[in-house]
Amino acid sequence: MALAELGQVVLDCPDPRALAAFYAEVLGGTVEGDGDWVDVKTPDGRSLGFQAAPGFVPPAWPAPERSQQFHLDLTVADLDVAERGVLALGAKPLDAEDRSRSWRVYADPAGHPFCLCRC
Template sequence: MAIAKLDVVALDCPEPRVLADFYAAVLGGTVAHTEEDGDWLVLKVPGGQLAFQRSPGYVPPVWPSTDHGQQFHLDLTVEDLDKGEKEVLALGATVLDNEDRSRSWRVYADPVGHPFCLCAG
């Protein structure tokens, strides 16, 4: 028997609305305001939720780095890696790893530096 169930994955960021809008464009879903001041937004998507929490002084993870791990990353499935890449780059993502284009995944950073992968599905 589980002790708990996963409710939401929260990402620290300087501007919750900007990052929520980025992931809404990538994943679809609906952004819900949960606090009046906009310091915490939730993106409801099929299968779960992502939250975006304002973090003053936010510093993005360094990738790749043996000194400071990436903390976590999101794996997002797409039907076409080339098309998905073109679309996330147009939304403000950046390529983090472009070495082996034959792999079934590619590594990017969202607009504030959180790593995520597009994976062939």
């Protein structure tokens, strides 16, 4: 028996609205809220939160002195199409050179690592 149910994943960032807009485009969701806390509601009913973090320092991947601490795995049907989309929205490639793998690593506009993973 579970002790708890996962409610939401929340990312610290310098500009919650801007980062929520990025993920809303990537995930096909809608942005709700404004100010220091903003949510993205996805079509499947899940929610991803973003909160303002003064002094935010983005992780450096892969660097043990500034660990990524967590990352999102985003499942896609076509890695090349998804890659073009996230790059157009402001993502930066971190480890996307190996085209033989079923995943590629990027940083969102605030610097959080995420992976596009072929389903």
